[in-house]
Amino acid sequence: MLSRNILVIVIAVFLGLTAVYVTNTYFSARQHQQEQVARQALMARIVVASQDVAFGAPLSTQNVRLANWPADSVPTGAFTSLDAVTRNRAALRPIITGEPVLASKVSGADSRATIAANLPAGKLAVAVPLNDQTGVGGFVRPGDSVDVMVTRQLPGNTMNAEKITDVLLQAVRVIGVDQVADESKTQPVVSKTATLEVDALGAQKLALATQTGTISLALRNVSDQTRPTPVTVSTRDLTASKLALASAPAQAPAPVVHHQNRAAHPVARPAFSGFPGASMMIVRGVKPMAYEVQHGL
Incomplete structure (x- = not known):
């Protein structure tokens, strides 16, 4: 029991x-x-890259997928359907794994991945000639920001071929180097051309500058958008004479000596201390003598 x-x-x-x-x-x-x-x-389903997608690569189910994303932080231009992305679209910019696929980074359903499709409204693509010196030794690559300078002969100065350099454009984006537009290609390569993104006026300036002088590029930090007032530099600025004249102490003028016979004894005058310029040769008898032509007289 x-x-x-x-x-x-x-x-x-x-x-x-x-x-x-x-x-x-x-x-x-x-x-x-x-x-x-x-x-x-609180989550949304958007299209992201399932692997790295290079510039110009077509989008398919092999390189994109749907993923959960916080609904309150879905980026503008995100796709919510795979069909909308994989239908004849290609990457206009490199897309890394896990990055949302946005409308601004892919071509239209009926367009190809080209430089023209990647240009913002009101912008033009203009190519300029380069070499190892004017292209910063090959370090100018797609996605960089550059200043454009032009070196040309001083207008109206044909005697001594004096040259000047002007800053033509500032903070210009490089969208291609030779036939490469992939911003992930960062290795330095000496190129023959660089394609720049400019407005209509900038395109006109570049077209004229390539015909009248030599184009040079200067790399700048992409985040630096400052535009200081351009200054024209001439051949005279390459010498120290200009600085020496500017810093030399002022001298008292030479005293004037009066003579009874002015024709036989001309009044001594201080020589004009201008910048070196053109010279001319005068032959007196059999003895040639070079005389410098002073500017500003």
Whole structure:
């Protein structure tokens, strides 16, 4: 009789523990389901890159996928359907793994991945000639920001071929070097041309500058958008004479000596201390003498 009562108690305890376990499991699963529903309500499904996509590569189910994204931070231009992305579209810019695929980074459904498709409204693509010197030793690559300078002969100065250099354009984006427009290609390469993104006026300036002088590029930090006032530099600025004249102390003028016979004794005048310029040769008898032509007289 006693063993029977003990058996009943053990069975009752087991059933009670089982009921408690089943109840806890049910409510835990229910709570987890509710939390998952709540999280999903705050998430959106957008298209992201499943692997690195190079410039010009076509988009397909092999390199893009749908992924959960916080609904309150979905970027502008994101796609919510794979069909909208994989239908005759290509990457206009490199896309890394996990990055959202945006409308600004892919071509239209009926267009190809070209430089023209990547140009913002109101911008033009203009190519300028380069070499290892004017192209910063090959370090100018797609995506860089450069200043454009032009070196040309001083207008109207044909005697001594004096040259000047002007800053033509500032903070211009490089969208291609030779036939390469992939911004992920960062290795230095000596190129023959660089394609720059400019407005209509900048395109006219570049076209004229390539016909009248030599184009040079100067690399700048991409985040540096300052545009200081351009200064024209001439051949005279390459010598120290200009600085020496500017810093030399002022000298008293030479005294004027009066003579009775002015024709025989002309008045001595201080020589004009201008910058070196053209010279002319005068032959007196058999003795040639070079005389410098002073500027500003």
